Amino acid sequence: MTPENFIATKASEAINSLYNKHVDAASLQVQVTRKEFEGDYTLVVFSLSRFSGSTPENTGKAIGEWMSSNVPEISAFNVAKGFLNLSFSNVYWNGLFSEIVSDANFGNLPSTGRKIMIEFSSPNTNKPLHLGHIRNNLLGDSVSKLLRACGNNVITSTLVNDRGVHICKSMLAWEKVGNGETPESSGKKGDHLVGDYYVAFNDIYKKEVESLIAGGMPEDEAEKNAPSLLEAHRMLVAWEHNDKQVRDLWAKMNSWVLKGFDETYKALGISFDKTYFESRTYLLGKELVRKGLDMGVFVKDPDGSVWCDLTDDGLDRKLLLRGDGTSVYITQDLGTAEKRFSEYNLDEHVYVVGDEQNYHFQVLKLILKKLGFPWADNIYHLSYGMVELPDGKMKSREGTVVDADDLIEQMYETAKETSLESGKLEDMSDEDKEKLYHMIGLGALKYFIIKVDPKKTMLFNPKESIDFNGNTGPFIQYTHARIMSILRKADEKGISRDLSCLKSDLPLTQKETRLIKLLNSYPSKVAEAGEALSPALIANFAYDLAKEFNQYYHETPILKESFPDLLSGRLILIDTVASVLRRAMGILGIGLPDRM
RNA sequence: GGUUCGGUAGCUCAGUUGGAUAGAGCAACAGAUUUCUAAUCUGUGGGUCCAGGGUUCGAAUCCCUGCCGAAUCACCA
Numbered sequence: 001m002t003p004e005n006f007i008a009t010k011a012s013e014a015i016n017s018l019y020n021k022h023v024d025a026a027s028l029q030v031q032v033t034r035k036e037f038e039g040d041y042t043l044v045v046f047s048l049s050r051f052s053g054s055t056p057e058n059t060g061k062a063i064g065e066w067m068s069s070n071v072p073e074i075s076a077f078n079v080a081k082g083f084l085n086l087s088f089s090n091v092y093w094n095g096l097f098s099e100i101v102s103d104a105n106f107g108n109l110p111s112t113g114r115k116i117m118i119e120f121s122s123p124n125t126n127k128p129l130h131l132g133h134i135r136n137n138l139l140g141d142s143v144s145k146l147l148r149a150c151g152n153n154v155i156t157s158t159l160v161n162d163r164g165v166h167i168c169k170s171m172l173a174w175e176k177v178g179n180g181e182t183p184e185s186s187g188k189k190g191d192h193l194v195g196d197y198y199v200a201f202n203d204i205y206k207k208e209v210e211s212l213i214a215g216g217m218p219e220d221e222a223e224k225n226a227p228s229l230l231e232a233h234r235m236l237v238a239w240e241h242n243d244k245q246v247r248d249l250w251a252k253m254n255s256w257v258l259k260g261f262d263e264t265y266k267a268l269g270i271s272f273d274k275t276y277f278e279s280r281t282y283l284l285g286k287e288l289v290r291k292g293l294d295m296g297v298f299v300k301d302p303d304g305s306v307w308c309d310l311t312d313d314g315l316d317r318k319l320l321l322r323g324d325g326t327s328v329y330i331t332q333d334l335g336t337a338e339k340r341f342s343e344y345n346l347d348e349h350v351y352v353v354g355d356e357q358n359y360h361f362q363v364l365k366l367i368l369k370k371l372g373f374p375w376a377d378n379i380y381h382l383s384y385g386m387v388e389l390p391d392g393k394m395k396s397r398e399g400t401v402v403d404a405d406d407l408i409e410q411m412y413e414t415a416k417e418t419s420l421e422s423g424k425l426e427d428m429s430d431e432d433k434e435k436l437y438h439m440i441g442l443g444a445l446k447y448f449i450i451k452v453d454p455k456k457t458m459l460f461n462p463k464e465s466i467d468f469n470g471n472t473g474p475f476i477q478y479t480h481a482r483i484m485s486i487l488r489k490a491d492e493k494g495i496s497r498d499l500s501c502l503k504s505d506l507p508l509t510q511k512e513t514r515l516i517k518l519l520n521s522y523p524s525k526v527a528e529a530g531e532a533l534s535p536a537l538i539a540n541f542a543y544d545l546a547k548e549f550n551q552y553y554h555e556t557p558i559l560k561e562s563f564p565d566l567l568s569g570r571l572i573l574i575d576t577v578a579s580v581l582r583r584a585m586g587i588l589g590i591g592l593p594d595r596m
Numbered sequence: 597g598g599u600u601c602g603g604u605a606g607c608u609c610a611g612u613u614g615g616a617u618a619g620a621g622c623a624a625c626a627g628a629u630u631u632c633u634a635a636u637c638u639g640u641g642g643g644u645c646c647a648g649g650g651u652u653c654g655a656a657u658c659c660c661u662g663c664c665g666a667a668u669c670a671c672c673a
Contacts, residue, residue, distance in 0.1 A: 029614095082654090453610085
C-alpha cells in the first residue's frame with residue numbers, strides 16, 4: 001500500500017470514529033507535503049468540515065490527534081489552514097525501504113494479461129529518416145517499454161510504406177541519371193543514395209514545369225503534365241501489373257533503403273517484433289467495404305465510388321473506394337486493423353503517428369465502430385507534434401531537414417569532445433570509450449525529445465540539445481556513474497552491503513527519507529505514465545530522483561565515519577537509487593554507464 | 597468557415613483527481629573544489645499562467661466568450 005493510500009484509509013477510520021460518518025478512503029485527497037512545511041504527506045481537510053460541522057482547522061486538528069494516538073506509524077502532525085500535515089516515523093521509512101530493496105521486481109507492475117500492438121516509425125522508402133522520424137521512433141520505443149513495465153504483452157510493429165508514386169520517382173531518376181550507381185560503388189548508405197535520386201527527380205520535374213510554363217501552359221496544368229511525372233505514374237501502373245523490370249528495380253532499390261534503415265535503427269537501439277510492408281497489405285480492406293455496404297453503413301454513389309457518411313457525427317463524407325474500385329489509404333488501414341486484431345487476438349492497438357493525421361484516426365475509429373467491431377474503442381492514436389528548428393519548420397525542399405544519421409553522429413562527436421575535455425577516462429579502453437560516447441550522445445538526444453509532452457510542437461535546438469547540464473540525459477547518466485564510483489570504492493575498502501543491516505531503528509536523515517519517498521513513488525508513476533502513454537512522466541521522475549540524489553551527495557559524506565550498519569544502509573540506499581534510475585531510463589531506452 | 601490541439605519566467609519546458617507563497621533547466625550575476633567524480637552544489641534577480649467572464653472555501657487546472665499559433669477538413673499516403 002502506498003503511503004498516500006495508507007493515510008487515506010486511516011483518515012477514513014478517524015472520521016468514522018470521531019463523527020460516526022462513513023467516507024470512502026478513495027475520495028480523500030492526500031498529497032506530498034510541500035517543502036516549506038513540516039511533514040511527509042498532507043491530508044486536505046477543507047471538504048471534511050461537512051462531517052465535523054466545524055472549521056477545517058478544528059477538523060484537521062481532531063483528525064491529526066486521533067491519528068497520532070491511534071496510528072503508530074504517524075509520529076507528528078500540524079495543521080495549517082485546511083491542510084493536515086502528517087509525519088511518518090523513522091520505523092515506517094525503514095520498513096518501506098526494506099520492502100523496496102527486497103522486491104526484486106520493483107517497478108514492474110503485475111501482469112495484466114492484455115496484449116497490445118504498437119505501430120511506429122512507418123517510414124517511406126524513398127528517403128532517409130529525419131528528425132521527425134526520430135521523435136516518432138523514440139516515442140514508440142519508449143511507450144512499448146513502458147507498456148511492458150505495466151505488465152502488458154506488447155508487440156512492436158512497423159508498416160513500411162514501400163509502394164506508391166513517391167517510390168517510383170526515385171526509381172525513375174535513378175534510371176535516368178544514375179549510371180548504375182549502387183551503395184557499394186558510391187560508398188553511400190542505401191537510404192541516402194535513394195533519397196538523393198528522389199531529390200534529383202524533383203529537380204528534373206521542376207525544370208520541366210518551368211519550360212512548360214515558358215511555353216505558355218498554365219502553372220497548375222504544367223504541374224500535372226510534366227513528362228517525368230506522367231512517367232512515374234506509368235511506372236506505378238506497371239508496378240501494379242507486376243511488370244518484371246519495374247518490380248526488379250523496385251525490389252533492388254527498396255533493399256538498399258531497408259538496409260540503410262536497419263543501420264539507423266540499430267544506432268538508435270530500436271527494433272520491431274513485426275514488420276509489415278504496404279506492398280503486401282495495400283489491398284486489404286475491400287472485404288470490409290462490402291460488409292459495410294451490406295450492413296447499410298456505407299453508400300455507393302452512381303459513379304461506383306463507396307462512401308461513409310459521417311456528417312451526423314460532425315465530420316464529412318469519407319471516400320472508401322474510388323469509382324474504378326481501387327482503394328484509398330483508409331481502406332487499407334481498416335483492413336489491417338481488422339486483420340491484426342483477429343490474427344493476434346489483440347486487446348489494444350496503439351498507433352504512433354504525427355498529429356497531422358488526427359482526423360484520419362478519428363475517422364478510422366468511428367468507421368470501425370460503425371462496422372460493429374467491439375475493439376474499436378481500444379485503438380489509440382498516440383499523436384505527436386511537429387519538431388521545429390530555431391529558424392522555423394523543417395522543409396525538405398529548402399534543405400532544412402535534419403537528417404537522422406547526421407544528428408546521431410553529431411551527438412556522438414559532441415559527447416566525445418566533452419568527455420575528452422573532462423579527462424576522466426584516460427585508463428579506459430578505446431572500445432569502451434566508443435561505447436560510452438555513443439551512450440552519452442544518444443542519451444542526450446533521446447532524453448531531450450522524450451521529456452517533452454508528445455502533443456506539443458517542440459523546438460529542437462541542435463546546440464542546446466547537446467547540453468550536459470540541467471534536465472538532460474547526461475546529467476542522469478552522470479549521477480549514475482557517481483553512485484557506481486562510490487560503490488566501487490566501498491568494495492575496495494571491503495565495506496559490506498549486507499541487507500541484514502536494515503533494521504527498523506536505522507537512523508535516517510531528512511534527505512534520506514525524501515529519497516525513499518521518491519523511490520517508493522516509482523511504481524505508481526509507472527502506472528500513471530502507462531495509463532497516459534506518457535514516457536515524459538518517467539523522464540521527469542528520473543530527473544527529480546537524480547537531482548535529489550546529487551543534493552544528498554553533496555551534503556552527506558557517504559563513505560566517511562558512521563557505524564557499520566549505517567554505512568552499509570546508506571550504500572544500499574544509493575545502490576537502490578541507481579537501480580531505480582536504470583529501470584526508469586531503461587523505459588526511455590537510455591543506457592546508464594558505470595563511469596563517465 | 598468547421599473540427600482538433602496548443603498559449604506558463606528572456607529561452608526550452610514541468611505543473612498529479614481543482615489545493616498552501618506557480619516550479620526546474622538554460623542564459624545573467626554572486627559563491628562553494630586538501631572530496632566518495634565540480635559534467636556537481638548553494639544563493640540572487642526574473643511571472644498579467646494569452647485576455648475577459650463564470651462555477652467555489654480555493655482555478656494555471658473545470659465551463660463559456662474572445663485573441664494568437666499549429667494541424668486538418670483530397671478519388672495523396
